[in-house]
Amino acid sequence: MNRYVDQLIQIFGEQMDMSHKNVSFSPFYSDIGLGFRDRGLGINQLFLHYNRMTTELGLPFLQLEADGEEKVAQRSLLGVSQCQGEATVRIAFYEHNAWMVEAAGLKRLRFELCDSIFRELRVFEENRIVTFDAYLPTIERLKRDPDEWYPFSLGLYAVIGGLAPTIDENGIVSVEVLPDDAGRIVLAFAEQHLEIDRARLRETLLQAPDQASQAEVLTRKWLEEALGGFQIHTEEEWERGVLAKAVYALLFNAAKPPGLFAGRVASFPARGDYPTHYLWDSCFQNLALEQMEPRLAKDALHLLIDNMRVDGKQPHFLCSTWIKPHHSQPPLVGWAGLRLVQERGDLVLAAKLLPALLRNTRWWLTQRMTRKGLIAALGGGETGWDNTPRFDHGPIIACDMNAYLLMQMRCSVELARLLGDEATALAAEEQADGYASVIRRVLYDEDANLFRDIRLETGEPLSVLTPASFLPLLVDVGLEEGKVRAMIERYLLNPNHFYGKYPFPSVAYDDPCYTPDNHWRGPIWLPIAYFMLEILRKYGYLQEAAEASDRLYRMIITDGDIRENFNSQTGEGLRSYQQGWTAAILLKLHAEREQLMV
Secondary structure (H helix, E strand, C coil): CCCHHHHHHHHHCCECCCCCCCCCECCCCCCEEEECCCECCEEEEEEEEECCEEEEEEEEEEEEECCCCECECEECCCCEEEEECCEEEEEEEEECCEEEEEEECCCEEEEEECCCCCEEEEEEEECCEEEEEEEEECCCCCCCCCCCEEEEEEEEEEEECEEEEEECCCCCEEEEEECCCCCEEEEEEEEEECCCCHHHHHHHHHCCCCCHHHHHHHHHHHHHHHHCCCCCCCCCHHHHHHHHHHHHHHHHHEECCCHHHCCCCEECCECCCECCEEHHHHHHHHHHHCCCCHHHHHHHHHHHHHCCCCCCCCCCEECCCCECCCCCCCCCHHHHHHHHHHHHCCHHHHHHHHHHHHHHHHHHHHHCECCCCCECECCHHHHCCCCCHHHCCCCEECHHHHHHHHHHHHHHHHHHHHCCCHHHHHHHHHHHHHHHHHHHHHHEECCCCEECCEECCCCCECCCCCHHHHHHHHCCCCCCHHHHHHHHHHHHCCCCCCCCCCCCCCCCCCCCCCCCCCCCCCCECHHHHHHHHHHHHHCCCHHHHHHHHHHHHHHHHHHCCCEEEECCCCCCEEEEECCHHHHHHHHHHHHHHHHHHC
């Protein structure tokens, strides 16, 4: 039994924020979430996370009526308790995408679905079960989804009480829920989308417990399994709370969607804002997920390699029915996969990874190869750096992408040797050594003692200074150690460039393109900052790495909301919150701090 569950429940208490799509109530790796207000009875929204977008149903989704004064609801990791006058309501999940409502003393419990948002809404009633089948519109703003509508099914089961459905002249379907003689109602809900299985929906409904306390026991058991052996130890109360938020973000961003996910658990970066499985986000999130339920980190990698295109292209991100076309993302599956294989001694995973990495390397070398002998990145999205000034004038031969590809080659060597495949190891090693020499010849600027991106159209080096210039140091491209140390000390440890109060901005502080709060034009992104720490450690700058790590750690802890990126002047969190890779790296930094104290 993982006792950290008790700590989490205590830390979060009974006033959790469940009002927003990023923090809605969503255990059991559900790809839906329930939204709640601070006061009042019922469920405010049903959030449905599907194909890169979140659909919101309700406002309110389930409306309950009672006499008396509304009281502040209790919202915990295990369930929600509400009270108004003499009426009491408890809501808890008992399975993936399935929850139950236990109520007593209500004046009325009425559930409605408005036909206006659905197409072809149909209602079926049988033995205290009412099922709604319909089609919901896809709302992906760039119109990349191949379907305009997708199937949706919602079932209600009166565990205790009765159901009386009606449809009015406006197409609004209502279900009146009638209490038993003791005034008690227990109502179960189960939801499906894309893959509709009426028999399975019915079975899920019939498995609902008749008490919320029983559902909360099941939720607690799920939490224990999801945490695996993960533990956190810290004395400071605020720090303990933020670390708990990071754990919560990772576990509740994890989801089992239908379609291409095929029963595996996806690692959404933020389930409300980014409900899909991104390539490089998933690799960084594994820094913490690999310490939790064993399937989480493994599934994250399997989803990427199992859904590779036939020619070896890995998707930018994966949805239930489509993958993002055109761009890929940084090839980091080897980096994440080799670490997992080495930690667990999992040769079955190694055997799965190796051919996938070789195919993906071949894809990069054929689909993005340039006359310089290195690969190009077509845009910021392919590097993961979105609006970076590095692409202001078009595609580039990118320092980071070529370093990542070299790292993937070297990971292939290690995996092949673990599998006893020396022929493949030698071939991959020869390929990696040759590629390293090309990186050194093409991207290294001798005069500046710096690696520079190259503009693809003209062949000229870019002047903008970013952390990408140091990523070739992460994989050892054969540069003399004296030059490496001089580069680190002149640029990376220079407080005018990168080593400030909030270290490693995405553009150097003193660069003309620098803006501290504009996405990839100056804010701090934890994945890149973490790689900078790794570079410092690799070359023996242990004290400087520890200092920078402490600054980054304190920045995230002080902000407290696990944000997507951070203002590099103020440390303020920016954009999406409950962000997976920030959560994972925060937990990784905490674990490293713990090791230093041993």
